[in-house]
Amino acid sequence: MRRRQWFFAVVIALSVFACSKAGVEMFAGFVQPVKFPEPVYHFNTNPVTQAGFELGKKLFYDTRLSRDNTVSCGFCHIQSAAFTHHGHNISHGIDDRLGKRNSQTLANLAWSNSFFWDGGVFDLDLQPIVPITNPVEMDESVSSVLEKIRQVPEYPSLFRNAFGSDEINTERMMKALSQFMVMLVSDHSKYDAVQSGEMTFAADEERGYALFQGNCAGCHKEPLFTDHSFRNNGIAIGANKDEGRYAVTLKEEDRYRFKVPSLRNLRYTAPYMHDGRFITLEGVLKHYTEGVQNTPNADPLLHRNGGSGIALTEAEQEDIIAFLGTLNDSTFVNDKRFAEQP
């Protein structure tokens, strides 16, 4: 009898504890999805903590990162658009100045070994310097951003919680931003549920998956749907003559090559390609079937058997698009942990 009373007391205590925690989920840190490979981000020099993540999120949504305090990271990387600038072929930044490329998703950056369409940055910690200093994005200097945020009363204590002292410097600001960004893991699509046996594909999705594996997976490697390489996928040279990775390596074989993007969350991230030239997936599929150009360094996977492009019937294209639909992750784009407004 006594033992039983104890049991109830514990149960009640636990449920009260759980109630008091309701709405405040425990911070789990970076969680490695079972089906994903090992991340490449250097967690050993920058482990994710709740305080670091929260500071990074505040910085991510802080317009002080731009010259006139109008543009935050979240301005061109909107959560509902899977952290892209939905609807903009090329992004506009400060003073409505236009960039030359389509803003990329921030999903699954922990697995990325280079950043931007040309891979010019090799460490996520060095990535934010680019938009901050780019005249068409935030047009600011890192030192000036640091000076501004040092004047904001709540920041010193946030830095103290995250890094042990009030000091606000480049390293801490960048590492906090990285902690927020590597947490942006998208692994709750229907595809993921099928892989773990919780769901099954519809017939058209299943057919599309087989076609995808035979025709697309050579570059868009599962489960991240990119092999992180740089390729020329045969789109015509853009009006601005963007040479892609060539600018970074000065290697002839890199001219017109761009980073292979992930295919996750396409429903939220239109338009497509480095300059956002295709506004629909039908347009993208039409490019691969009919529009592949033989420009310098055109990828051999798209030029096989003496022909150009991928042979797919219209029905097959529809099936592939149905499969791509299973890569959308509504949990990710609605995840309150990442939201500007909680």
Add this chain to the structure above:
Amino acid sequence: MACLALIVAVSSCKKDNDDSQDKSPAPLSIEFDNIAGDQNLAMDGTTEYTNGSGEKFTVTDLRYFISNIRVTGTDGTEYTVPQDSSYFLIKENEEETHEAVVNVPQGDYNKISFVLGVDSLRSTMDISKRTGVLDPGGTMDESMYWGWNSGYIFFKLEGLSAAAPEDPGGEHKFRYHIGGFGGYSTPSINNIKTIELDLTPGGIVKVRKGRESNIHLMIDITKVFDGANSFKIADYPTVMFSDFSVTVANNLSGMFRHDHTEN
């Protein structure tokens, strides 16, 4: 075995006693005195200089990284300054940056070498190792860092010249931003230059406690145009991250010469 150890111990003691010279560290300063041909360099907006192609120009900005300083003693021993204390950004418009002060063991040295630029190892290090002049958000103020292609600009020279075509801003400006540490995952251009100077003709340096020996170098910026690969401002008014930057970088070593030593 014990016997041998004893001999070694004795001989090492003996050596210490014999070596009357105290090898503890003392300061050594290296002065970077920027000149243009026969003239001292002035960024006053009016003083004009002439390159080997006869083009007249003024200088509006000059800055460069010096790193990995090493000295060689008259007895042949080399001393490399610990890397963390061996990065300097020389800016023409900031007098206090013209001297790089390091600590080296007391002794006589007849050679000095250093890197013009930032070595590839440091160029790829964690952001926690990018402090001081290497901090992209610090005193360097980003002007010597390429964010879009992660890497430092090793050498920057800007100025005005009638020989340069009018740029979109309406100025006849030339801009040389030379960098490139060799690439991270894909090999690319490497414009890191190691400068080695023999101090014997201008005077060896005697580093001693209580005084600051000074190696006075002169850096002739006209050599940017007139080194092993002469070029004209008119032909190359802007050189940044490009294949031609290799040609410009090959001229840069020729800028440095040892003028004299103050002991």
